[in-house]
Amino acid sequence: MIFGTVDINTVDIDFSTWKWSDFLKFYENGLKGQVTETPEEVAKVLGVKVPVQKPKPETV
Amino acid sequence: MTTLKYSGNGLSKGFLPDIEGVIVLNPGTVTTLANAKLASGWGAHLNPATSAAIVGTYINLRRGIEDKTTAPEFTTANTGMKEKTKDFAWECVGYGFMSYQDYRTWFGADGKDYDFIFILADGTLLHCFDSSGNVIGFSGTMFVNYGMPKPGGDGKQKACPFEIMLDSVAQMKGQEVTETAFSRRELEELVPVGYKIEIASAYAAGALTIKATHRVTGLPYAGFTTSAEWKVVSTTTDNTAVIAIVSSAGADIGIYTLTIYVTGTTPMTGDFEIQAEKITSSHVVSLSQVLNIPV
Numbered sequence: 001m002i003f004g005t006v007d008i009n010t011v012d013i014d015f016s017t018w019k020w021s022d023f024l025k026f027y028e029n030g031l032k033g034q035v036t037e038t039p040e041e042v043a044k045v046l047g048v049k050v051p052v053q054k055p056k057p058e059t060v
Numbered sequence: 061m062t063t064l065k066y067s068g069n070g071l072s073k074g075f076l077p078d079i080e081g082v083i084v085l086n087p088g089t090v091t092t093l094a095n096a097k098l099a100s101g102w103g104a105h106l107n108p109a110t111s112a113a114i115v116g117t118y119i120n121l122r123r124g125i126e127d128k129t130t131a132p133e134f135t136t137a138n139t140g141m142k143e144k145t146k147d148f149a150w151e152c153v154g155y156g157f158m159s160y161q162d163y164r165t166w167f168g169a170d171g172k173d174y175d176f177i178f179i180l181a182d183g184t185l186l187h188c189f190d191s192s193g194n195v196i197g198f199s200g201t202m203f204v205n206y207g208m209p210k211p212g213g214d215g216k217q218k219a220c221p222f223e224i225m226l227d228s229v230a231q232m233k234g235q236e237v238t239e240t241a242f243s244r245r246e247l248e249e250l251v252p253v254g255y256k257i258e259i260a261s262a263y264a265a266g267a268l269t270i271k272a273t274h275r276v277t278g279l280p281y282a283g284f285t286t287s288a289e290w291k292v293v294s295t296t297t298d299n300t301a302v303i304a305i306v307s308s309a310g311a312d313i314g315i316y317t318l319t320i321y322v323t324g325t326t327p328m329t330g331d332f333e334i335q336a337e338k339i340t341s342s343h344v345v346s347l348s349q350v351l352n353i354p355v
Contacts, residue, residue: 002286005309009287012302022324029266030305030319 001045003035008046015046023048076237077181079125081244082154082224083197085116085175090194096185099242099250106250107344111291111337114344118179118247123155123217149200149226156220160209161275162254163220165349170204176224179247185238188231195238200226252347255281257336260315263353266304266327272314272336272348280314283346284336290318291337293350297330298322331355 001010008031015023020043027039035042043050085105095101105116133146156163175197178186190196203223210219226232254275261269272281284290285308292301305319322328332353338346 005285005307005311007286007306007308009302009304009306011288013304018324025325026304029325030307034305034307034309034317 003031003037003042003045006031006034008042010046015043015048018048020049020051077184079154079178079186080122080181081118081120081179081247082222083116083118083177083179083247084202085177085197087173087175087199088196089115089175090190090192090196093189093193093195093238096187096195096238097240097242099240099246102242102247103250103343106247107252109339109342109344111252111335111344111347114252116174118251119154119222120157120244120248121154121222122157123220125152125154127152128223147229149229150198150232151223151225154222154224155218156222158220159276160219161256163204165254166204166222167206168350169202170206171201173199173201175199176202176226179244181244183240183243183247185236185240187236187238188234189236195236198226198231198235199228200224252337252344255284255336255346255348257334257348257351259351259353263320263328263355266319266321266325268318268320268353270316270318270334270336270351272316280312281346282308282311282314283338284308284316284348285311289336289338290316291335292320293333293335295328295330295332298328298332301328301332303334328353328355 001008023043024039027042031042040050083102089105091101091105095104106114106118108114128151130148130151132144132148134142135145136142177197180186185195187195187197205221210216255272256275257270257272259268260271272284273279274281285306287303287306290303290306292303295301300323301320302323303318303320307317310316320328332355333350334353335350336348337344
């Protein structure tokens, strides 16, 4: 999967089974500074489950 | 070997052209006679769709070839009768028309067994047949010379020697001369173009920076941009290896950053070897040497 000048190997790696924490480490080690997309944006394309952020409780 | 029958003399007394090249094949590689007459038939062995399927290559020997075969043994009986008591299989040394960087990629072939098909100057094949009528090479062993680059003149031309020692006198007696529809140059052009890869920055925490250049000239090569174009050929301690990310932001100057893991985000724990390849129209067109990566 191409992101600019970076190719991520989606043939040998099944990202759909990855935990979010593992993917963040993967992003930090190999993609940070190399791609313009955020971890969430890359994860969405690769099929990594992105954790849903809980809405902040309203303050009265 | 065919039965001896008086077979007449041809009108032409022409010599066979010189041997100017050799197809080196993995032992046991067979080719149909129809395919052996076509360059595309050899393409299936020399530049197939993946580097894993390559089972041979072609070496240009235009820098010369010398016959080194031991002379037949003649023995004289105590009656005075003299007769041939032993033939020896053919041996030669051929001098590769290649750069020393190309030659170094052959160091691992020293003492290995191959099947050899010799190519004459006009593209004609010298080979033998198997029992099914398929074209096969002469079985033998190849040796290379680890010596340092040679001094000038004759030494320079002989800087890339390939000692070829065939196994079987019987195969030599059964040799066939088959004219082909291709020239030596067409055959040589099938062989993937070789590139040099070297470590630009050592492997650390999964990341490795590699520089890819044209051999000898050192011009950068910008073609190895995808993860499919890089292979881990072997590992020493890890059971798996995957090239997870290839960054080609520096490809214009031949620089690639590879992220290589055992699995997940676990870095490799021991030395491994990589090779780069490029596939175009279902043929391997570019190939690097195998590079050891210290860990």
